[in-house]
Amino acid sequence: MEYVKKxxxxxxxxxxxxxxxxxFENIGSESYRQRLVYRLLNTATVNNQKDFFSSxxxxxxxxxxDENVKRLSxxxxxxxxxxxxxxxxxxxxIIMGIMAVRGE
Amino acid sequence: xxxxxxxxxxxxxxxxxxxxxxxxxLGILGFVNLLxxxxxxxxxxxxxxxxxxxKVVYYGLFPFAYICSEIKRKNSKxxxxxxxxxxxxxxxxxxxxxxxIFDFTWENYITKAATELWKKKIIERAINKRKNEKFVKGxxxxxxxKIEKVEILxxxxxxENKEEIKKLLEKSGRFxxxxxxxxxxxxxxxxxxxxxxxxxxxxxxxxxxEIMDDVDEYLSNLWAREVVGNNNILEERLKFYRIPIxxxxxxxxxxxxxxxxxxxxxxxxxxxxxxxxxxxxxxxxLDKTINKFLESYDKASNIYYTPLKTEYLIDIVPYLFVYLxxxxxxxxxxxxxxxxxxxxxxxFITYEINKRLKLRKSKSEEDLNSIFRDTWxxxxxxxxxxxxxxxxxxxxxxxxxxxxxxxxxxINVEYMGISRLQATILLDDDIRRNLNQRVQVDKNEYRWxxxxxxxxxxxxxxxxxxLILRLNQRTKQRKVQPLLYxxxxxxxxxxxxxxxxxxxxPMSLKLKLDDLVPRIKKSRERMDMARxxxxxxxxxxxxxxxxxxLFSIIRRQNKYSFVNSILKLIIANPEKDKKLIKHLNDxxxxxxxxxxxxxxxxxxxxxxxxIGG
Numbered sequence: 001m002e003y004v005k006k007x008x009x010x011x012x013x014x015x016x017x018x019x020x021x022x023x024f025e026n027i028g029s030e031s032y033r034q035r036l037v038y039r040l041l042n043t044a045t046v047n048n049q050k051d052f053f054s055s056x057x058x059x060x061x062x063x064x065x066d067e068n069v070k071r072l073s074x075x076x077x078x079x080x081x082x083x084x085x086x087x088x089x090x091x092x093x094i095i096m097g098i099m100a101v102r103g104e
Numbered sequence: 105x106x107x108x109x110x111x112x113x114x115x116x117x118x119x120x121x122x123x124x125x126x127x128x129x130l131g132i133l134g135f136v137n138l139l140x141x142x143x144x145x146x147x148x149x150x151x152x153x154x155x156x157x158x159k160v161v162y163y164g165l166f167p168f169a170y171i172c173s174e175i176k177r178k179n180s181k182x183x184x185x186x187x188x189x190x191x192x193x194x195x196x197x198x199x200x201x202x203x204x205i206f207d208f209t210w211e212n213y214i215t216k217a218a219t220e221l222w223k224k225k226i227i228e229r230a231i232n233k234r235k236n237e238k239f240v241k242g243x244x245x246x247x248x249x250k251i252e253k254v255e256i257l258x259x260x261x262x263x264e265n266k267e268e269i270k271k272l273l274e275k276s277g278r279f280x281x282x283x284x285x286x287x288x289x290x291x292x293x294x295x296x297x298x299x300x301x302x303x304x305x306x307x308x309x310x311x312x313x314e315i316m317d318d319v320d321e322y323l324s325n326l327w328a329r330e331v332v333g334n335n336n337i338l339e340e341r342l343k344f345y346r347i348p349i350x351x352x353x354x355x356x357x358x359x360x361x362x363x364x365x366x367x368x369x370x371x372x373x374x375x376x377x378x379x380x381x382x383x384x385x386x387x388x389x390l391d392k393t394i395n396k397f398l399e400s401y402d403k404a405s406n407i408y409y410t411p412l413k414t415e416y417l418i419d420i421v422p423y424l425f426v427y428l429x430x431x432x433x434x435x436x437x438x439x440x441x442x443x444x445x446x447x448x449x450x451x452f453i454t455y456e457i458n459k460r461l462k463l464r465k466s467k468s469e470e471d472l473n474s475i476f477r478d479t480w481x482x483x484x485x486x487x488x489x490x491x492x493x494x495x496x497x498x499x500x501x502x503x504x505x506x507x508x509x510x511x512x513x514x515i516n517v518e519y520m521g522i523s524r525l526q527a528t529i530l531l532d533d534d535i536r537r538n539l540n541q542r543v544q545v546d547k548n549e550y551r552w553x554x555x556x557x558x559x560x561x562x563x564x565x566x567x568x569x570x571l572i573l574r575l576n577q578r579t580k581q582r583k584v585q586p587l588l589y590x591x592x593x594x595x596x597x598x599x600x601x602x603x604x605x606x607x608x609x610p611m612s613l614k615l616k617l618d619d620l621v622p623r624i625k626k627s628r629e630r631m632d633m634a635r636x637x638x639x640x641x642x643x644x645x646x647x648x649x650x651x652x653x654l655f656s657i658i659r660r661q662n663k664y665s666f667v668n669s670i671l672k673l674i675i676a677n678p679e680k681d682k683k684l685i686k687h688l689n690d691x692x693x694x695x696x697x698x699x700x701x702x703x704x705x706x707x708x709x710x711x712x713x714x715i716g717g
Contacts, residue, residue: 010698017693037675045668088664092697095671100689 008079008086013093019072020097027063037098044091047084052091119154120147122451123421126500127395130434130445131427133454135166138433142169143191147455157195162423163205164194167373170429171214174349180221186213206374207335215332218347223323225348228284231255242344244326250319257315258282261308268301272309291316331366342366352507353432357393358386376425379418387425390414394428396507396514435504436462442516446483447500457486484536496527501558520558528617529557529593535624538589544579545569553590563590567708568659574715575651584635584712592628595705596620631709634691637684638670638713641677647714654711663703667696670710 024033036059043052053076063069082090120136122129139150143165154161168190172182190213199205230238230251239248261269262280270279272293273286282290291313298309331337331345342365350360358364358372372384381387390412392398398412418424435443436458446457460482487495501520508515522530530536539557542550543566551566567587573579639647650673657665674688695706 013698034675038672041668041672041675044664089697092664092667092671093693096689096693096697099671099675100686 008089012075012079013089016072016075016090016093017097017100019068019075020094021100022068023060023063023066023072024098024101025068026066027059027069033098033101037095040091040095040098044088044095047087049082049084049087052087053080056094119151119158120451122449122454124449126447126502127397127431128417128421128424128427129449129451129454130447130502131429131431132451133445133447133458134430134433135427136451136455137458138169138173138430139165141433142172142187146459147452159199159202159205160194162377162426163202163374164209165191166426167206167377168209168213168217171347171349172217173433174351175217175221178221178349180224182217183219186217189213202378203374206377207370210370210373211335212333214347215327218349219324219327219332221348222327222345223320226323226344227251227319231282231284231287240343240346242338242341244344247319247322247326250315250322253315254287254312254319257308257312258287261305261312265301265305265308268305272297272301287312287316337366342368351432353396354393354429358384376429377423379414379423379425381414381418387414390417394425397517434458435502436465438465442503442505444501444503447502448495449498450495453487453490453495456490457483460486484531488531496522496530497524499527520555522558525617525620526558529621529624530554532621532625535589535593535621538586539593541583541586543567543570543586544573544581546573547578553586557590557593563594564705564708567591571655571708571711571715575655582716585632587712588628588631588635588709589624591705591709592624592631595627595702596624598702598705627706630691630695631706631712634688634695634706634710635713637688637691638710640681640684641688642673642714646673651714654714658704658707658711661704663696663707666707667692 027033028036036055039055040052043055060069060073064073076090079086079090120132122132136147136150139145139161140147145153150161153165168187172187175182190209193213194205194209197208199208226243226247229240230247231254238251258281262282266279269282269286269290270276273289290309293309293313295306295310298306301309327345330341337345345366346362346364347366347369350362351357354360356362358376359369364372374380375383376387379387386393388411390398395412414424421427435445437443444461446454446461448454448457464482483499484496487499499522501518501522503518503520504514505516507513530539536554539553541554542552545551545566546569553563553566556563556566567590570579570581570587574581642650650669654666654669657669670692674685677685691706691710696703696710699706
């Protein structure tokens with residue numbers, strides 16, 4: 001896969017985290033999100049972009065009309081495809097966004 | 105001869121001023137310290153005395169103080185009241201020349217001060233050395249006979265009272281000859297004590313004591329009669345009357361040289377003070393004989409092309425050699441650290457700092473840690489009190505381990521200058537206190553965080569080494585805050601605010617520096633909070649189990665692996681305080697995930713929550 005070099009700024013990661021948090025506020029129960037975070041953490045460890053996004057998008061798909069989900073999807077669409085180095089940062093921003101939901 | 109100070113006098117300036125050359129300046133400091141040691145004058149008093157009568161100070165009070173101090177270094181005593189007598193007497197006299205002041209001092213007071221040391225060395229040599237080395241040229245026959253008597257009696261005692269004498273002197277094993285120290289010890293015991301060991305021993309020991317008292321008296325009288333107050337000592341006795349001083353720094357320098365007799369010592373000492381470079385060749389160049397920092401001519405042959413001539417220096421710095429002689433007296437010896445002096449370009453501040461350190465040292469002699477704590481505390485306190493914080497940027501810490509006695513070279517000399525950046529940081533009480541700690545890094549190895557910081561060495565590697573010891577329970581150190589301060593400091597210095605530009609706009613640098621200390625403190629606070637939160641979140645068992653894994657990830661510098669492991673631990677504890685989890689989440693996201701340059705410092709900060717302390 002060829003990666004287009006996009007300038008990803010700190011602001012972008014902040015946005016990903018915030019959008020993720022807002023999107024997941026209306027998705028599933030706490031234990032559902034916990035299981036999802038585990039799954040995402042495991043795929044992130046092995047740098048498996050395909051599995052990571054397939055799990056994430058499946059979860060988002062249940063609320064695809066939600067405005068926050070749309071914003072997150074647009075952001076990810078703009079970023080995709082990601083280089084392995086960028087993927088990790090994006091992945092952890094997403095994971096930590098999901099974790100932040102229950103942190104409120 | 106006194107040009108420079110004359111000029112200063114008229115300007116009502118202090119007469120002793122630093123020159124900017126640290127070797128000479130430390131000599132000046134050593135000179136002040138010497139006069140303080142002997143006459144109890146502080147810097148102000150010394151300045152006043154020099155202003156009033158410069159020649160009396162340099163040609164009278166200095167040589168007397170110098171010899172007295174050397175005598176003291178040899179653990180010998182100066183007759184009681186002699187120093188006060190001299191200091192009073194010399195001001196009552198009127199002198200026509202510098203030479204007259206010096207001669208008066210040498211003949212009447214230096215000789216008196218040296219009596220005990222001279223006697224000790226003469227007797228010690230006669231008793232301890234082998235037959236043909238016992239006596240120097242010119243030793244009176246009477247003394248030789250008296251010593252012979254001592255030796256005969258000594259042999260008799262060993263033969264007849266071996267067991268008794270061993271008990272008295274608390275000796276064991278073979279014992280065949282009474283050495284000087286043994287005889288001195290016997291001499292110091294009373295008849296009553298001898299009686300305990302039987303009549304026969306009493307008789308012999310009393311006799312020995314009497315003969316030794318006689319030798320003592322004989323030598324005292326001889327010295328008083330032929331040396332004290334005498335400017336015309338018999339030619340053949342000059343070697344015999346050599347004052348037995350030497351000095352580790354100036355082993356063979358002029359009057360210390362063993363081959364120089366009494367008259368020679370006196371002359372050469374005078375020439376040194378008067379900087380008479382035409383009389384003594386050794387004074388012409390500032391070579392290794394005088395400056396131990398220089399190489400010898402053999403090793404640095406180019407010195408031949410550019411010898412450092414003293415003739416130019418003595419025009420600028422009168423009494424140059426007086427100061428150079430005092431160089432070693434500027435340093436203070438600290439156990440396990442070495443000889444240290446704090447040098448700034450101001451004589452008052454340098455004097456004040458080092459004096460206070462000495463006072464602190466005497467209070468905390470045994471506790472190495474408190475010396476470390478106190479050292480910089482004192483330096484900074486003094487600087488702040490004297491409203492001279494600028495000095496900190498011009499302060500050097502000069503340290504040497506020792507002087508090789510055979511080659512007369514310094515072993516391991518270090519100069520530590522403090523940059524403006526470091527000075528700004530060190531002026532903060534909290535940061536300074538926490539960096540002023542020794543951190544154990546190996547079984548018997550410690551690192552002084554402060555020193556490492558000033559030397560621009562990385563602190564994180566020290567903390568990693570220290571943490572290994574902690575994890576293996578091979579250190580008793582438990583403190584965490586010094587580690588956090590060191591980590592926060594490095595995190596801030598290595599982050600996007602770089603301080604590496606040499607020629608930066610001073611105004612923008614100032615703004616950066618003003619901002620730096622609060623930022624370091626904020627980082628430290630964040631780390632501390634994260635440390636506390638992770639402790640609250642995870643049970644002790646979990647923390648202990650995870651420690652080796654997490655530490656090895658940090659050492660391999662695998663950021664995302666670390667984040668992954670920590671997040672798994674956090675997600676496994678959903679029922680805990682949500683505020684606490686939110687804080688950890690923010691900390692990990694902003695300080696570690698998003699922080700490519702300094703994430704390891706924050707990761708280590710969080711990691712300290714996993715270890716005890």
